[in-house]
Amino acid sequence: MEKFKVVHYINQFFGQIGGEEMATHPPEKRSGPVGPGLGLTAQFKGEAEIVATIICGDGYYNENMDSAAAAIVEMVREEQPDVFVAGPAFNAGRYGVACGAICKAVKDALQIPVLTGMYEENPGVDMYGKEIYIVSTRDSAAGMRSALPVIGKLLLKLARGERIGASVEEGYFSQGIRVNFFEEKRGSTRAVEMLVKKLADEPFVTEYPMPSFDRVDPMPAIKDLSTANIAIVTSGGIVPHGNPDRIESSSASKYGEYSIEGVADLVVGEWETAHGGYDPTAANHDADCVVPVDVLRDMEQEGIIGKLNPYFYSTVGNGTAVASSKQFAAEMAQKLIEQNVSAVILTST
């Protein structure tokens, strides 16, 4: 089998050109592995080879980011590699930023897998860790020996197009994407061990760092309901009979817009719920208990509200991703504004 072709990026120091005094060294390409590339090659066990090494001064890269990236991308393109790897940069700040930036540039331009390695406090992790694989290393080159096997293993997986496991399994920094994997111990054992550490004031690592939530301030109250146009938006899955838009019973990927013009009551056989996860008997029997058209029509007649908006919007909330919900809501809000809606009643199940 042909070996996977790898191009490796390193700085002037690891390229054995010189220290800080040579940081202005412009990008140059050499064939084959150089410096840490030799150790990395050993990890490939014949399955991949470093066909070229690009060496660039840290100062040069950081002072000429656009032109340096463009030049290096061209050097990489000439080699037509399967994978691009940079560093590892450990805790060297400018080197880390260069490794992250050039990996991203190569990934964007050539659409090939890229990876690098650095220490958790390297600014390159914050800047590029969400977009590329950055293997977690120690803070100095003394960690080269432990870093190379991890980088080598991940590189081969990327080259083969294999599924990449969770960050803790593969040793890269979390990209904010939740990936399932199997731990060695069951969850309850992990919970007891975590609690014992927490009780002893010892360090412990949560498996899910809590996100900071959006909190939306409510709009001011409507002063005069009798002129207001009231709309209904529901995550309770009420749809016309037969679910014409085929909204999923869980993890919905869409929402529906339905006319209730001239409809006084959502009657059985004409309306139903698409929502999984709860006993739908009551909702199918009388969909007004989720989308209260009947009561709002009464209030319209009695003059308590100005009118009920002729369209309502419906999706299924069951297990539906927040990202999808945000997208639906943004589109619905635009449509509601165009229909001059003054207020929305949000119903769920």
Added chain:
Amino acid sequence: MKLVLGYFSIEDIQFAEEPRLEDGVLFVDEAALSAEVLADERLRAAHFEIARPGESVRIIPVKDVIQPRVKVEGGGEMFPGMASNVDVVGSGTTYVLEGMSVVTVGPIVGFQEGVIDMSGPGEVYSPFSQLNNLVLVVEPAEGVTPQEYEQAVRLAGLKTAMNVAELVRELTPERIEEFEHLNIVESSRKYPDLPRVAYVQMLQSQGLLHDTYVYGVDAKRILPTLISPTETMDGAIVSGNCVSACDKNTTYHHLNNPVIADLYKAHGETLNFVGMVITNENVYLADKIRSSNHTAELCSYLGLDGVIISQEGFGNPDTDLIMNCTKIEDKGIKTVIITDEYAGRDGKSQSLADASPKANAVVTGGNANMLVEIPPLDKVIGSSGYINVIAGGSAGSLKADGAIEAEIQVYTGATNELGFNKMSAR
């Protein structure tokens, strides 16, 4: 309270006219078991099938999984208040049929149930693929409502498990385990220097066929209360729900609660396992506030240093979880919570519907939205078409060749929040 569990290892199940346990093989009389099930007039048809680990078998739609146990000494019978008279359980001796379960199958509402694959790539997601399963397939009588049907299937499963376990009543178990639950004064005297830890178990009680029963009481109607961990081993808590089957506790889970097992393992070594509090997950805000208040007060009353909180379900109960966690932390008691995640198929969404910086110690059972493609299996017990409507599946989940494409949400127990499994996420 002291409970001895005596274990019998079940290596295989076979149908036979003479029911018995012989060299690890359980022989059951299908006709007799079916007749008992059909004594309930709400059920029209019933039959049994056997699904063994490694067989090319898919079970769908799964309602409950129950481990056969029989009380041979001490007060009460299994599943008090549900399938036997109300009496206090949790002491004496109980025999356990290990390595097997009774699985109930029947389309209660269609999308409320789960899947077990006995082999293939789906095998890893349901822990019940590792058991010899005696599968009870039932159909409702005409005119029976889903609520009545659900109750009938629930009882049929419990009673079948009890009937099967009767076979070992007079036999001698292969090994025994002892669990003692001391009263609060005794345990303080015995372990004065160990941190005081309790377990808060949240029970699914959202209603509309998402229910759990405690001594026969619908958990929606309980206030948080103390219960001996040994009572759960005798069936004091029974499952009445399985929708989004990945993170619902079957009755098997309640009987074999891993948090209780692991707290017992650490008891007397690194902590003093003082006891457990059960609370509910009702949908009304007032109920959530009331239950979380009471839970925190009970934890404070027990003079605890630490608590493990387990959730059941997701979305709406995430708010109960965070309320329990923050209110208990506010009492100066340290918490670890066990949950699972709905981070979207791409894993990029917020995993829970609520959050707090105080919930800084989280164990996760994984992302339930993860999409999997599973090739067909040779045999289906039940009906594979339900995969298109089960929570986690969607129209088109069932392919023409019998393969399925669905979220792991469909697998019974896949992302269990008692920490029953090894799966996690980062």
